[in-house]
Amino acid sequence: MPTLAERDHAVLWHPYTQMQTAPLPIPIVRGEGSWLIAEDGTRYLDGISSWWVNLHGHAHPHIARRVSEQLSTLEHVLFAGFTHPTAVELAEQLLEILPQNQARVFYSDNGSTAVEVALKMVLQYFHNQGQPERRTFLCFRDSYHGDTFGAMAVSSRGAFTQPFWPLLFDVEFIDVPVPGREAEVLAQLDAALARPEAAGFIFEPLVLGTAGMVMYAPEILSEMLRRCHQRGVLCIADEVMTGFGRTGPLFASELLTEQPDMMCFSKGLTGGTLAMGLTTCAAPIYTAFLSDDKMKALFHGHSYTANPVACAAALASLELTRTEGCTAQRQRIAAAHAAFRQEMDGLPGIRQVRQQGTILAVEYDPGEGTSYFSRLRDTFYQLAIDSHVVLRPLGNVVYLLPPYCTTHEELELLYAVLRRMRELVLNHIPAANLPEYLHD
Ligand SMILES: Cc1ncc(COP(=O)(O)O)c(C=O)c1O
The missing domain is CATH 3.90.1150.10 (Aspartate Aminotransferase, domain 1)
Incomplete structure (x- = not known):
């Protein structure tokens, strides 16, 4: 046997x-x-x-109970044209505790898809406003944002991605501003921001996980975000690993004086119970998609978007996290x-x-x-x-x-x-x- x-x-x-x-x-x-x-x-x-x-x-047991109740109430419903209580409640509760500028929640399936959605939001934000030439992302040379193609493109060109390098879109890599290297990195950032195509900056706030738990200070990151904002570059905090209390506060971004425009979550979102991702954004990003023209909508979604059972797990976990x-x-x-x-x-x-x-x-x-x-x-x-x-x-x-x-x-x-x-x-x-x- x-x-x-x-x-x-x-x-x-x-x-x-x-x-x-x-x-x-x-x-x-x-x-x-x-x-x-x-x-x-x-x-x-x-x-x-x-x-x-x-x-x-x-x-x-608390998460198990909430998941079990949800399973026998509503296990799933498509999320275009329909909604359900746990999706709304989770979004409301998250927006209560996220940095104040975050205004909208978009659900997906995992950390990689949360990143894909953020990247697409940035590109289409500029596209919808008649600036399709703004399509370059800035990211840290050693970063890891997931294994789907967009997420790989904004991640380190290392061993994980090598077979796919020819297919990954070009990005501007900058070094991580670890203590002692801040001035050098700011100079790299300024050079990258001088390019008219600069559209978005994606980063793991304070701790780069897969790079080897490489850490850097909130002060320098705040300064980087400030410079990005001066150039109209949208900033994406990938809190897939750092979110929900890992770094001390509920979100690493809480330690920043300049807030990101978008945030990505997964992992701890459901307390480790079910796969789920979400991307949040500030109001101006959302409004750039509002139009009489249907083509300006965000054409992205997954069959299990906002799965009610995963939302119930996230709500139960959040309840525990906030105690x-x-x-x-x-x-x-x-x-x-x-x-x-x-x-x-x-x-x-x-x-x-x-x-x-x-x-x-x-x-x-x-x-x-x-x-x-x-x-x-x-x-x-x-x-x-x-x-x-x-x-x-x-x-x-x-x-x-x-x-x-x-x-x-x-x-x-x-x-x-x-x-x-x-x-x-x-x-x-x-x-x-x-x-x-x-x-x-
Ligand atoms: C910072 C960060 N972003 C994105 C991801 C991708 O998440 P997932 O594995 O759920 O696709 C990870 C996974 O380790 C991560 O650490």
């Missing part, structure tokens, strides 16, 4: 996985708080919220991370420790450049799994992004693994012990 993992291996194709060399996947049959429970009963501590989506713990208890949990995790950062900062084997709210990243010093394909990656991954902890190192950068319900004791288990990774680096693991394959 084949195991579940063997049956999987016979029929499935996993994302970001070299199927020829990857070990069999770990079969998970249940989730409970910060834990994932395998078929054989082994419990794994989810240190990265299952690809950054989970906020309040797995199989949360004082959740704020206290996030503050507790941030404080624990800050203490751990102090402990590790400057130690041999550590290049840098970065933290923003509940996100902690340790950049180990492998004696070579920082890279997603660092040979340390697989060794670190295996060490975590052997310790019954789920982490997905970004090369030699290992980060924690735990569900907010993660307890002090559970955080200590995660920190212990990070300490052991440093020992491994210090002991100069011989190259022969480093697996050659990449299953990522």
Whole structure:
């Protein structure tokens, strides 16, 4: 009798996985708080919220109840010509807590589609106003905004996108204004903004996730947005990862003094329960699509746009996120991370420790450049799994992004693994012990 993992291996194709060399996947049959429970009963501590989506713990009873009620009330209805209570309520509640200039909500299916919608809104905003020549996007050289074609085009020209480079539209890349590089980046931005085609600037506010949890300050980002606005360039905050409390405040953009024109959300939107994306925009963008001319409408939509069950999950998760208890949990995790950062900062084997709210990243010093394909990656991954902890190192950068319900004791288990990774680096693991394959 084949195991579940063997049956999987016979029929499935996993994302970001070299199927020829990857070990069999770990079969998970249940989730409970910060834990994932395998078929054989082994419990794994989810240190990265299952690809950054989970906020309040797995199989949360409040979200489960709301989803179940919605399922037996209205499971789906097309969203052109029709509406339903949960879509309206979610949009109303979000606009209450988003930066004040955000006026409209457009639903889609995931983070990539939320980005696609924002890009299309920018292009058509200028098109509808008779300026189709304004069609160039500015973005950070190391950014990641998703895997669909538009999202890839505004993402780093790295290993993920290489086979598709010839088909990706041209963008203006600028460096990330990490501390010490601000003036240089502002000069790059000014040069890019001098081009008459400049239309939009898309960015991950404060933390570039996939780039390796690269962090930069709200002050410099605010200044960048100010300069964009002076040139009429629309600014898109991709809060797919940073949204819903990850960086401290509910949204990273709250720390800015200059507000984005559009925002993208997914991941934590439903508390990690169901796939959903949304794009919000300021009023002038929306009004640029209003006309007697039908051709000025936004021709974008997905069959499952504003799915009522996903909206119900998002409402239930939002209710939990807005409690004082959740704020206290996030503050507790941030404080624990800050203490751990102090402990590790400057130690041999550590290049840098970065933290923003509940996100902690340790950049180990492998004696070579920082890279997603660092040979340390697989060794670190295996060490975590052997310790019954789920982490997905970004090369030699290992980060924690735990569900907010993660307890002090559970955080200590995660920190212990990070300490052991440093020992491994210090002991100069011989190259022969480093697996050659990449299953990522
Ligand atoms: C900042 C950011 N934007 C967009 C995406 C794409 O989201 P999805 O994987 O839901 O398509 C991601 C995914 O990691 C992300 O981190």
